[in-house]
Amino acid sequence: MVLKDCGTEKKVKQKKIKQKFSWRLMYKQRYLLFMSVPFIIWLIIFKYIPLWGWTMAFQDVKPATFALPFFERTFVGFENFRKAFTDRIFVQTMINTIGLSILGIALETISAIVFALMLNELRYVKFKKITQTISYLPHFVSWVVIASIAKMVFNDGGMIDTLTGKSLKLMSTNSVLFWVVICIINVWKEVGWDAIVYLSAMAGIDQGLYEAAKVDGANRLQRIWHITLPGIKPTIVVLLIMGVGGALNVGMERQMLLSNAIVQDHAMVLSWFSYLRGIGNNNYGLGTAIGMFQSLVGITLLLIANKIASLLGESRLV
Amino acid sequence: MGNVKAAGKIKSSDRYLDYVLVVLFVLIIIVTLYPFLNVLAISLNDPVDTMRNINFVLPRKFTLYNYQYVFRENDLFGAFMISVARTLIGTGAGVICTSMVAYVLSRRDFYFNKLFTMLFIITMYVSGGLIPEYLLLARTMKLTNNFLVYILPGLVWVYNIILVRSYIDGLPDALQEAARIDGANDVYIWGRIIVPLCKPVMATVALFVAVGQWNSFMDTYLYAKKLPTLQYLLYEIMQQATTKIDSHTASQQLTTTTVSPLSVRMAVTIIATLPILIVYPFLQKYFVGGMTIGAVKD
Numbered sequence: 001m002v003l004k005d006c007g008t009e010k011k012v013k014q015k016k017i018k019q020k021f022s023w024r025l026m027y028k029q030r031y032l033l034f035m036s037v038p039f040i041i042w043l044i045i046f047k048y049i050p051l052w053g054w055t056m057a058f059q060d061v062k063p064a065t066f067a068l069p070f071f072e073r074t075f076v077g078f079e080n081f082r083k084a085f086t087d088r089i090f091v092q093t094m095i096n097t098i099g100l101s102i103l104g105i106a107l108e109t110i111s112a113i114v115f116a117l118m119l120n121e122l123r124y125v126k127f128k129k130i131t132q133t134i135s136y137l138p139h140f141v142s143w144v145v146i147a148s149i150a151k152m153v154f155n156d157g158g159m160i161d162t163l164t165g166k167s168l169k170l171m172s173t174n175s176v177l178f179w180v181v182i183c184i185i186n187v188w189k190e191v192g193w194d195a196i197v198y199l200s201a202m203a204g205i206d207q208g209l210y211e212a213a214k215v216d217g218a219n220r221l222q223r224i225w226h227i228t229l230p231g232i233k234p235t236i237v238v239l240l241i242m243g244v245g246g247a248l249n250v251g252m253e254r255q256m257l258l259s260n261a262i263v264q265d266h267a268m269v270l271s272w273f274s275y276l277r278g279i280g281n282n283n284y285g286l287g288t289a290i291g292m293f294q295s296l297v298g299i300t301l302l303l304i305a306n307k308i309a310s311l312l313g314e315s316r317l318v
Numbered sequence: 319m320g321n322v323k324a325a326g327k328i329k330s331s332d333r334y335l336d337y338v339l340v341v342l343f344v345l346i347i348i349v350t351l352y353p354f355l356n357v358l359a360i361s362l363n364d365p366v367d368t369m370r371n372i373n374f375v376l377p378r379k380f381t382l383y384n385y386q387y388v389f390r391e392n393d394l395f396g397a398f399m400i401s402v403a404r405t406l407i408g409t410g411a412g413v414i415c416t417s418m419v420a421y422v423l424s425r426r427d428f429y430f431n432k433l434f435t436m437l438f439i440i441t442m443y444v445s446g447g448l449i450p451e452y453l454l455l456a457r458t459m460k461l462t463n464n465f466l467v468y469i470l471p472g473l474v475w476v477y478n479i480i481l482v483r484s485y486i487d488g489l490p491d492a493l494q495e496a497a498r499i500d501g502a503n504d505v506y507i508w509g510r511i512i513v514p515l516c517k518p519v520m521a522t523v524a525l526f527v528a529v530g531q532w533n534s535f536m537d538t539y540l541y542a543k544k545l546p547t548l549q550y551l552l553y554e555i556m557q558q559a560t561t562k563i564d565s566h567t568a569s570q571q572l573t574t575t576t577v578s579p580l581s582v583r584m585a586v587t588i589i590a591t592l593p594i595l596i597v598y599p600f601l602q603k604y605f606v607g608g609m610t611i612g613a614v615k616d
Binding site for chain 2: 286
């Protein structure tokens with residue numbers, strides 16, 4: 001037994017270990033089974049059963065009919081999807097979701113890169129550490145707290161209004177301005193955290209390149225432009241692919257907490273819409289259809305972005 | 319010599335960039351910290367005085383009245399206990415389970431390794447979405463207003479499993495091998511060898527989970543309004559106050575009452591943030607450690 005174990009252990013690092021199923025092997029690995037099977041059951045209950053719930057998108061499911069067995073519910077084909085796409089607020093919701101995503105990705109990516117570049121250039125080690133520590137702080141604060149603070153800052157008669165002495169109506173104008181305010185709050189919360197990935201990519205750049213450029217007389221801005229930025233390009237691409245893949249997944253929590261009745265039209269996003277129709281209006285089938293649409297489009301976008309990146313000769317994610 | 323001089327010249331012209339950077343970073347620090355300090359100051363300031371002008375970082379008329387009021391009017395202590403309970407239990411269970419799964423998935427000789435890994439990874443890309451999840455928890459499992467709804471659905475995160483697994487992959491095999499030759503079984507190897515060695519990455523995972531648990535708001539909103547956490551309590555206070563607080567007319571009326579919604583809200587905001595602010599400086603290195611492990615992995 002022991003010898004055999006050592007044999008398998010040596011092969012561990014090799015890619016493919018061919019093992020045939022046998023009860024002896026199962027018995028030998030019984031502890032591993034004990035340690036993992038409960039979690040596979042957990043996974044099936046909490047992750048795969050909801051996935052099976054997608055079938056509700058093709059059924060008429062209301063609170064009263066939810067308890068019915070699967071085949072006794074009424075199948076309605078794509079009726080739920082038709083209802084979703086022709087919904088009064090569907091078009092505006094799509095515009096909001098995509099608009100918020102594009103604006104958010106653009107602002108977040110640019111601010112995080114600029115912030116990381118600045119930190120990378122900062123030579124005072126101690127000051128750099130303090131700055132970085134402070135910059136992550138808002139990332140760890142909940143959205144409820146952020147919303148509470150943001151309302152104090154941006155609401156009518158809030159901090160900004162008081163500072164400027166004007167009534168800017170930053171959070172009570174039903175227009176694209178609300179997207180901008182949300183994205184700025186998001187950048188404020190996440191910029192330090194987002195910059196970490198870029199900073200670690202910058203740390204991986206060959207220092208010899210900088211030395212060589214220095215000898216050639218390149219100044220700091222030129223070094224940033226010609227060495228640092230190309231050096232972190234693969235990281236940028238990977239994060240952009242992920243961003244595009246998640247373009248429709250604008251979180252409902254943030255929208256719900258930061259918005260108010262006045263800006264509702266410009267705050268509604270797909271996930272919230274799904275909740276509203278599914279649970280708010282008690283039409284489970286319709287809500288599921290919206291969620292399924294969001295998920296499927298998300299995967300498609302991810303694959304497309306990934307394909308484009310690989311066609312352009314960039315690193316791929318999947 | 320000429321070369322050295324030239325190099326020195328470049329440095330001195332570049333030095334301006336240093337000054338510019340320092341100034342910019344000081345501004346960034348102010349923009350980051352000012353709102354927090356402002357909130358703290360308002361929560362400690364006399365509510366009537368606050369209405370004069372809300373921009374200040376030191377209390378003008380110091381009072382603990384807002385906090386007293388909050389504790390008197392709301393079951394803040396109960397909410398605090400629920401928040402603490404879910405954070406402690408959720409984090410404890412999460413860390414143990416994550417390390418267990420990660421260890422099994424790091425064992426490439428395990429017959430089901432590939433299958434189980436795939437089952438976990440798939441869930442990172444596709445999920446049933448909000449409605450099926452809601453129906454599962456609230457209708458099928460009937461977990462509404464049950465404390466388990468805070469623990470069970472988010473027991474392990476696939477991201478954390480990958481994080482720990484890649485850490486285990488980096489450990490030398492010899493230790494496990496030696497233990498196995500001595501006749502140790504897999505549970506023993508996990509508990510006595512892997513877990514102690516994984517302390518740094520486990521600290522990172524624990525902190526991620528703890529922050530997630532402490533900050534969580536949606537699960538209370540969706541499933542357990544009768545088990546309000548601090549975050550949810552703050553949300554409720556925000557909802558009550560919004561109508562009054564957001565207009566000038568209301569703030570003028572406030573001079574007649576003794577308490578202002580803004581001051582109350584700010585006090586709760588501080589209470590909901592404080593635990594994080596307290597542990598943050600000591601633990602932030604672990605967060606960043608975990609983040610970079612993840613980055614290298616990707």
